[in-house]
């Protein structure tokens with residue numbers, strides 16, 4: 001797939017301070033790249049720079065093979081966290097950009113009807129933008145952007161101001177529309193679940209640099225370091241020394257235990273291992289035969305309800321986080337101090353870059 005957007009040697013300053021340093025970044029045509037990272041990591045600054053709204057101090061940004069030209073602002077559309085709507089009807093808002101571009105009434109009508117249908121706004125076209133809920137206003141803002149059929153869509157945390165059910169509906173619709181229209185998009189988000197559902201690739205930002213960029217599954221399942229691991233929900237990060245290595249499998253001393261992992265690591269090497277809580281299973285009583293290469297006895301140190309699941313912290317001689325459903329917690333009668341067996345496969349242990 002060819003890159004629609006290509007960034008090299010990008011450096012951006014704000015208020016005289018360098019806030020972005022991105023040696024390379026590419027967005028292939030028809031794909032969605034999500035930027036995730038903590039507050040202040042540079043997501044908005046990178047989006048604005050790539051949308052042509054902020055100048056770079058150094059570097060090259062190429063769009064469709066050429067440096068950004070004067071027509072670039074017309075080819076890119078940006079949607080912000082707070083929908084910036086005009087004091088017009090929903091239809092008036094959807095039409096506004098199309099009028100500016102000199103589209104004829106007939107074509108405007110086709111595009112408005114299509115965009116409204118895509119975002120469930122058909123019944124609301126006559127409503128004043130002043131009388132929309134937050135969710136409806138953001139739908140209008142997204143529909144207005146899609147009506148322009150931008151070559152690149154840039155979304156800056158478009159759902160962060162919405163309540164969870166409203167957000168859920170809009171994420172579902174946006175995922176469908178992105179797929180149907182094969183729009184190339186860049187999106188900043190705090191929310192891993194959003195990134196998982198909307199993006200093909202993820203770039204994790206940290207202090208103005210890209211800590212890792214890759215396909216969504218790769219970043220979530222094989223984070224390169226402890227920072228990315230923590231950010232994408234790999235809650236258990238263990239440090240230990242490799243005790244033995246044999247036939248593509250190695251054992252790491254972690255406290256009084258040995259954790260089995262797959263891959264190449266040298267005996268005596270200090271390594272960091274990451275384990276996702278959803279890959280850890282808990283049981284009562286001694287561990288029976290299992291295909292999991294790792295099974296440890298421990299005690300429940302804490303139980304934290306987190307909506308659809310409960311986060312269980314187990315002390316196995318090292319701290320291990322597991323997710324169970326509230327029903328499993330009740331079936332296993334888990335409470336602080338309960339003795340449990342925690343098991344996870346060697347394939348669920350990820351070797352992180354130190």
Ligand SMILES: Nc1ncnc2c1ncn2[C@@H]1O[C@H](COP(=O)(O)OP(=O)(O)OP(=O)(O)O)[C@@H](O)[C@H]1O
Pocket residue numbers: 014015016017019037038039040041042043044045046
């Ligand atoms: N006008 C400014 N002058 C100086 N520094 C700025 C300015 N605007 C932003 N910054 C700094 O630039 C860095 C990146 O900010 P940016 O808003 O891009 O981060 P972000 O990842 O989008 O954060 P958030 O998730 O909070 O929106 C931060 O350290 C911020 O303090």
